[in-house]
Amino acid sequence: MEKVAIAVLGCGRIGRMHARVLARHPRTRLIAVYDVMADAAAETARELGVQAAASVAAVLADPALRAVLIATPTPTHVDLIIAAAQAGKAILCEKPIDLDMARVRACQQAIAPLAPIVMIGFNRRFDPSFQALRRRAEAGEIGAIEQVVITSRDPAPPPAHFVRDSGGLFRDMTIHDFDMARSLVGDIVEVQAMGACLIDPAIGAAGDIDSAMVQLRARSGAMVHINNSRRSAYGYDQRLEVFGAKGMLIAENRRATTVRASLGAATEAADPVLPFFIERYAEAYAAEIGHFIDCLANGTTPATSFADGVAALAIADAALESMRRGASVRLD
Amino acid sequence: MEKVAIAVLGCGRIGRMHARVLARHPRTRLIAVYDVMADAAAETARELGVQAAASVAAVLADPALRAVLIATPTPTHVDLIIAAAQAGKAILCEKPIDLDMARVRACQQAIAPLAPIVMIGFNRRFDPSFQALRRRAEAGEIGAIEQVVITSRDPAPPPAHFVRDSGGLFRDMTIHDFDMARSLVGDIVEVQAMGACLIDPAIGAAGDIDSAMVQLRARSGAMVHINNSRRSAYGYDQRLEVFGAKGMLIAENRRATTVRASLGAATEAADPVLPFFIERYAEAYAAEIGHFIDCLANGTTPATSFADGVAALAIADAALESMRRGASVRLD
Amino acid sequence: MEKVAIAVLGCGRIGRMHARVLARHPRTRLIAVYDVMADAAAETARELGVQAAASVAAVLADPALRAVLIATPTPTHVDLIIAAAQAGKAILCEKPIDLDMARVRACQQAIAPLAPIVMIGFNRRFDPSFQALRRRAEAGEIGAIEQVVITSRDPAPPPAHFVRDSGGLFRDMTIHDFDMARSLVGDIVEVQAMGACLIDPAIGAAGDIDSAMVQLRARSGAMVHINNSRRSAYGYDQRLEVFGAKGMLIAENRRATTVRASLGAATEAADPVLPFFIERYAEAYAAEIGHFIDCLANGTTPATSFADGVAALAIADAALESMRRGASVRLD
């Protein structure tokens, strides 16, 4: 099986992580990395033994290149998607596509005639436990899904300056949970959101929230609760509960070891949960790449398509509106 | 220590359960039971070796009687509370006080000059696990409370005719969860509710819902999520999660045994959770009585006072309004 | 249903515990307590509102008395069993019957013609979790039993003077585990034992051990491992694992609450396990009494008969011999 030649645009934390996955992945060949900060690109290139490209144009000009992974700052996503599509490359782009729905729609129209394979990086769908849960639910093990509870808490708040450009908690963080909700119960038709700044006043000063609860109604009738916090003392809390007519499936947190301590004051104490996304979703990131390569090989639409990116952003926008207006917002 | 002489009004399922607890309790002496259905009273009286009273008046006329436990249908609560208060008896009344806030306020005013000891039967506050969780949270173990997740699912839906007189899911079932929320985070100032009829169309036809998600905001800033279902295949699902600045406390479900089975297809499989409130809250009901007797002995206000009954009903009313209007409802 | 009139001989810790259970039990009527220390008897009698008998003879002379519970020091058991049997009373005697097998056999012969109902207090058989496990294993859920692991660790070592008269760890403590092994896999034919004094040198100085591992072979072919310690920092560790051709059943420890704490350093930390036998086996002691009353009512042999007491003691003696000789000891 030939390895797919791929380049990474953006060598920040998440770009480097992806580059490392691609460099090791049995089905990909990382051939270039690029970052507007030449140093970051050079360092990643050196680490992985690949070329640091001089420009995006240089990357896209390589006829051997089959696909790009876009991990640059969000405001650049739309232009890079369009450029890559025009160059005939397949695209795996980090979420969110953009913070502005109008720009997202414009991008969608711009690339439509080119029919590129575009996948959005909703990595959590590819987590083995979440995937197993979804497959079992789809197979009917718990009957019709009636309620979903998504727990999603980051270990520590980002710096306030990050928050300022992030589009806010719903578009930056909850967007993963909105996508997860859609993957389990389908189209969302109603959103009720409640947010607060309980952790870091600087986040509030930057106009954002750091704690949130959202409830969604799906067209199927199922209801979804999401809770978010920007700080979790015990690690990156990522759990899923799906309740149906015949029972319940839960995907618990993951830990580095299976050790349990029973001492005087407490028993069966486990490790902290895995610290953050790089550890928690290591397997998911590799599986995400595998799915992307499958789609390239078979010409199929990714499970997390451009349309899924649009849909998740629409829920995020609705959540923001719901929170601001103190009202349910309908999406249909 | 002298045992407190007490009578039970109402010999339905919950009344009989209370009568049995009172008959066995080391600090109470059950001296009479009453039900408008003389047969029900006679049967309970026979079982427990006590007197079946001919009327409420006869019960209250007994000078030896110190307290009554009111477990009659909800519409009779207000009149019985007033009658018992006028007879100088302490009162332990099942929730809800009444379905109509105006009647509840009127009752409150009527008994105010008599200053009776009135306790509302929010039994879950007295569950050893929930109590331990609350005490540890109050002691600061997890820092300031930021989020609460209350899971509360009945094993099977009630008959539709019951639903018709129940005041609806929020006033009948969620009211316990509203009280639990208040006991953990204090006054509630905002309510967002979403309901659906996903289980039994007859419940919908009777004008009620059988599935719900509610989110509350407390004056403290904390947010609370409640999920309710009228049917749970694996038993009476009663869990509590409290998340704070320093960590999280969870109270898990209870089971009849600690046995875990590892067979071919699945491992560590536990028993179903305890089937319903009589089993699940057996210890809580006994502790509730203990607290009531303490209040009588010390002249203190119960932890679940008339005012708590009013507050929980106010949240239920707000939830109903929120669901109907599709808007956040403020309570302050 | 008439309540069975019963008396308790011995008002030490375990005797008082039994007396309390009998005083509350729905099927028994505690009518007297006795102890050679008149003060202990008087205190227990006062607490429970019963008579403190002046002598064993006075207790047994009461024609209303149907049964005695013997909770006196071990050396007095044999004489009391014989006296009670001669008085025509049913007998529930704490383990062990005696430390000396010859005396036990003589007792067995002495009472044989009287055919009394004699039950030995192997309380653990009546623990709901262990009982459920055994019933499921007997029903074939895990196929033929091949291996059993019994974990049995006391919270804290007894005083050395107690150890001196106890008959040693195998006869005093492990005897419960030997009985549990027999209840699961039947007759034991081979014993290998290893002991050590790792906790309290005073126990070693008194000629006993405080830590032990034993392995047994049953006639069925099944193997059993028992581990014992006289000190467990996290509470009274009482677990059972049964492994068979089709899977495994485990009975886990019990805790006061279901609370789990996730803090910075550790997650899902549970309470200490229940502290000691009075808490851990509260339900078992009540069920044991229930079984005894059933046997009286139906004239059936108790599940933990005199013969079971003999068999468990025989294994204890074999374990002691195995440890001393450094050899397997055969029991058949």
Add this chain to the structure above:
Amino acid sequence: MEKVAIAVLGCGRIGRMHARVLARHPRTRLIAVYDVMADAAAETARELGVQAAASVAAVLADPALRAVLIATPTPTHVDLIIAAAQAGKAILCEKPIDLDMARVRACQQAIAPLAPIVMIGFNRRFDPSFQALRRRAEAGEIGAIEQVVITSRDPAPPPAHFVRDSGGLFRDMTIHDFDMARSLVGDIVEVQAMGACLIDPAIGAAGDIDSAMVQLRARSGAMVHINNSRRSAYGYDQRLEVFGAKGMLIAENRRATTVRASLGAATEAADPVLPFFIERYAEAYAAEIGHFIDCLANGTTPATSFADGVAALAIADAALESMRRGASVRLD
């Protein structure tokens, strides 16, 4: 960091597994594979894009080669160790070194003057959970170790012909547990073993057992229990419990996902445990290689040295003798 050039001798199941690990490992360069069955070598070589060597001599003649991994049948280990040592290569050899202690000692003497780096493949020591447990115990978290319980059950019995050449369960399977015991409590001075053929009569006919219980005493005074079965319906059961003066550490089994199902009949049911060593110890095998490379780089003796291989085999021999003689066997 330069990658260490290494070759794999033996391309059976375990050899291929190692070859795959070495081919992917960031610190090794797999340069050749060899098997006496040329087809097996060729297939592995093709899969991993390396050379299939024509002979062991050809492998060892390569001056670039730094180390060999020996995964051939046990009877060939000794000769290959000597040959590799004489060729100046470092050696990572699968357990056991040999089934015959005299040959093992002779090998030890033969290579002593060459002072090669020799590591024995006791992979379990490198399991992250077992390693974390040991480190925490060594750091004193549970005080002095008093008792160890090792559960080690294979998913399914090997074919009887394999058993015939395996040296028997103690030398083939329990040897891992003996090494684990030594890694936790140090030198073993006494062994009591009990075996049975409960699963497959063909194993008994081949002169072996398929079920065993062993207890060990360490020089430190600590006691160790090991239970083994050649068949476990729920997967490869690999657990560790270490009990000490201040508490207990347990390493639980591992599963493919964290999903828990609560259906009508059972709740919190988890996946089967990982099926067998390749899945269960995937991380351990990679860490084992890492440790071996560290030892090469630093010239240090591996944590699982030749001497450890000798010591584990000595316990296995003692266990066999104990089982046959029905007696404790001393090792000091």
